[in-house]
Amino acid sequence: MSLKNSVTKSDYMNFDSTLNKAMKIIKTEKNYKLGFLVVYGINAGLRISDILKLKHEDLVNDSISLTESKTNKKRVIRLNDNVKKAYGLLLERNPNIDGFVFTSNQDTVFSIQYVNRMLKTMFGTKTLAISSHSLRKTFGRQVWANNNETDKALLYLSELFNHSSPAITKTYLGIRQEELDDIYMSL
Known part of the structure; x- marks a missing residue:
């Protein structure tokens, strides 16, 4: 809780x-x-x-x-x-x-x-x-990985999840945060 x-x-x-x-x-x-x-x-x-x-x-x-x-x-x-x-x-x-x-x-x-x-x-x-929401996110991450982490995969997931944009799907799946973390680690 x-x-x-x-x-x-x-x-x-x-x-x-x-x-x-x-x-x-x-x-x-x-x-x-x-x-x-x-x-x-x-x-x-x-x-x-x-x-x-x-x-x-x-x-x-x-x-x-x-x-x-x-x-x-x-x-x-x-x-x-x-x-x-x-x-x-x-x-x-x-x-x-x-x-x-x-x-x-x-x-x-x-x-x-x-x-x-x-x-x-x-x-x-x-x-x-x-x-229970981890199950839905696990599905999304697997679809994204199976499709070579492409924007096309995010577009499909955005539609499946009924998100208003692929950017929201990126944030939802934690992909956006990983990209931001990579910026710091690349310095």
Whole structure:
């Protein structure tokens, strides 16, 4: 929980190590649904409010259509192999599930606070500020890296994130700060 009137920000995580750890969580740990939430989050780039609305019937096709909560804009998310594999593992753990994907033992949808607390416990370090928003930032950083850190990638991400400009996306992903830091280090 942050202090009133304080500025907090979440960090992105390393995509590959986060994916591997989340897959292991799905296979071995009690909180296997949280492992799937991480895989889905870093591969879809959605806000946590939209992730928590995910239902099992949404995952039977190759894509998901939704209206984002914050922006009211329609989006289509293609399910990549990472998500499909993780969902298969989730079904192996609990083949009789239906309705919302991310539910507790009491059959209530996870709260954002619960997800944030669990992510901090499972993925946080002393140097990383991890929250549910870290999943979205991890997605963005991976897209940017996979596209050779180009302006074209920032343009696509700006559109996916519904940012008003690529400059805002740069700041959001922490890229702008890294560029400014490089100026000091180049002297």
